[in-house]
Amino acid sequence: MIRLNIDGKDIWAKEGSTILEAAQLYGIEIPTLCHHPVLTPYGACRLCSVEIIQKGRSRVVISCLYPVSEGLEVKVNSERVARLRRSILELLLARCSKSEKIRELAREVGISEPRFKVEDDDCILCGLCVRACREISEKKILAFVGRGTQKEVAAPFFEPSPECIECGACAYLCPTGAIRYEDGKLIFPWMKKTSAVGIT
C-alpha cells in the first residue's frame, strides 16, 4: 500500500490507483464531470484538478489520471485549486448555460452568471459517451471529430449508425443531458444542426 496525504489526512492506497480513486474510496470529495468508475479515466473536464507537492515544489495535476505515489502531498481545496476550478466552472457554465448539473456546481463556488459570452451548447466534450461506446457496447461508433473550437462528438459521416445497438449507455452517462431519447431514438447534438456539415 502507498501512503499519501490529502488535505492533511494520511490515506493508504493501492499501487497504480489514481488520486481521485483513493480520495473517493475514503470519502474525500473531489468534483468531477468526466470520471466514471467503470470507464477508463480521460481527463477532459479538468474539474478534479488538485495541487500536489513533491520535493517541495507544487503543481496542479488532474486527480483522475495522476497515480498515487509514496509520500505524495495533495491539496484538494487550496487557494490555487479553488481559483482554477472557479475558472473552469465559469467557462463550462458559459458553454452549457442550461445544464442543471453545471449550474449547480457553479452555484456551489458562487458563480451565477459567467463573465464570458453565454452559449447554448449541451455538450462539454467530457468523452463519457465516446468511452461508453468504446468500452461498454464495444461498438466504437461515437468519436471526437474536428479540432479546437470545431471539436465535437459524432458518428461516422454524421449519420445514425446501423451498427448502433441503442444500449443507451451514452445517454445514461451524459452529465449534461446532451444525448436524449426521443420517440425511442437516440438524439445527439450533431443531429440538431440544420444543414449537414459534412466532414470537417
Next chain:
Amino acid sequence: MNRIGVFLCHCDLNFSGDMDLQRVVDGISEHKDVAYATYCRDMCLDLGLESVQKSIQEENLDGVVLTSCSEALHRDAFIEAMETVGLQPHQVNIVDLKQLVGWPHSYQGEESTMKAIDALSASVDDLRRHVSTSVSNVSVVKRALVIGGGIAGIQASLDIADGGYEVILVEKTSSVGGHMIQYSEVFPTLDCPQCIETPKMVEVGQHPNIKLYPYSEVESVVGEAGNFTVTIRKKASYVDWDKCNGCGVCQQKCPTIVPSEFQRGLPFGPRRAIYIPFAQAVPNKPVLDREHCGHFTTGLCQVCSKVCPREAIDYEQVDMFVEEKVGAIVIATGFELMPKSGVPEYEQDKDILEGIEFERLLCPGGPTAGEILRLSDGKSPKEVVFVGCCGSRDPEHGVPYCSRVCCMYLTKMALLYKHAVHDGQAYMCYIDLRTTGKGYEDFVQRAVEEYGLVYLRGKVSKIFREGEKIKVLGADTLTGNSVEISCDMVVLGLAMMPSPGIKELANKLGVKTDEFGFISEVHPKLHPLETSVPGIFVCGTAQGPKDIPDSVSQGGAAASKVLGLFSKDELTVQKVAVG
C-alpha cells in the same frame, strides 16, 4: 355426560407442595356434575394412570378431567390410556395445573387451592359441552417446503431429498448459502465456507428431488399437517433465467455502481445494478435491482438487455405466483445482526465494524482479497479491539439473551486478524467467555497462547474517535482497573436477532414466536423442532441463536421429523364437537 370424574396428580414437586390437594378434591366434589373426585399417584407413571383406569371402570364414569404438569407432553399418553377403557377424546379434558397454579402461585397454599378448584370446575363445565369426537383422515402429501436456504435449510432440504421425497426450497435472495457463505473461515477448525459449504449448495441446485425457488418468498399458507397449500411469490428478477446461462456479461457491462449487500456495503467491493451476488452463487443467475437500475430510474439505459447474448433481460417481468402442495414445512429463516446504532454509547464510525463486515475484510475472496484495511483511510490496523456482548445480555440497549456465538467468532476473527497482520495486537473485551462447543475451549487457549490475544473481562462503556485513533473505554473486572485502549479499529460482536420479516411469515404460517421474534418451539427441551402448528418445524437460528454445527444438526433433525411424518400415508385428525 352424566358421570364425570376428576383425578388430580399427586406430584410433590408440582402440586401437593403448592396446594392442599384434599381440599381441592373436596371443593371440586361439590360441583353438581362431578360424580367422583380423588387424587392419585403421579400420572406420568403407569401406576397413576392404571389407578385412573380402574376408577373409571369401577365408578362407571363417562367423562374425566385429569391434571398434569404439561398438557403438550402428556396429552397423547393420557388420551391413549383413556381410550383403552372406552373413553373417546371428547370425554377427556386435561388441565395443566402446573402452568395455571403451580408456577404462578408457588407456596401460596390458600390462593393456589382456590384457583385450582376454579380451574377444575371450569374444565368440568367445558367437558359437559363436548358432544362427540369426529375422526377424519388426511392423506399425506409427501413433499416438503423448506423456507430459507441458509446452512440449516440446505441441510434439511438435502436430508429430506435424500430420504426420497420432493422438497420445495424457497430462498428470499437470489442464491442459497445464507450468512455462512459470507464468512472467511469458521471456528473451531478454520475451514473456509467457500470450500465446505459450496458442495452442499451445488448439491441443492442439482438434486433431482429439490425444486429451488430462489428470489422468492412465501406469500400465503393454508391447510393442515399433511396437506398444506402454499402460494410462493417469485419476485421479478427482470432476467429470464431459462434463457440466461450465467455468463455475467450484463454485470460486467452495467454502468451503475451500487454498494453490495453481500459485502455488507463496504466501499471496496461494490456491485452493479444487475448482479450475481457472489462468485459461488447457486443458481449462478443475475437479478436486476430495480431501485438503482438506470433503465428504471432514468429510462435511458438498456445496456444489459442489449449486450446479453441470450436476450434474457426482460424489463417487463412481473412477480409471479405459484401454488405448491406440501405435507410438511420447515422454517429455516435464520438471523440478522442487531444494527450498530442499537448501542448509542458506541459511536457510528467507519472504523467501528460489525462482525460480518470484518468477515468480508478477512475473506480471501472478499473485496480486499483478505487484506485488513481501515475503512476511513486504508491503513493496516495495528491494534484492534474486539468487543463482545454488544446488545446481547443487555436488555437496556438490545436483548437480554446471550447470542451464543460472539465469544467464539470474535476469538476466531482476532486469530485470523493475526494471520493477516503479523505484528498486530488484538484485544478482546468480554463479560463472560462462553466456549461450550466441542473443541471451542482449545481454540480459545490457542488464541491466547499462540497468538497473544489479550482478554479483558469487563463491559465496554464507550467507544469514540479521537483523532486518528478509536478510543475504547471499559473495565477489567479481574484486576478492578478501568481500561482505556487507543486502537485503530473496533469490531463489535452484535446480538443475533431473528431475520427481518419473521413476524409476517409466522403470521402467515400461524406459528407462535417469542417476544424477540424467534419461532417458539412446543417444548424447549423435549420438542425443540416442533412449532405450535403440527406439521410445521423450525431449525437453525430461526429458533434461537446458535452456531453452525448446531444449525446443521437441527436441519438434519427437522428433516428426520418430516421423514417421520411422511412414513405415514394418512394422518388421523380428531376433532371434538361442542354442543
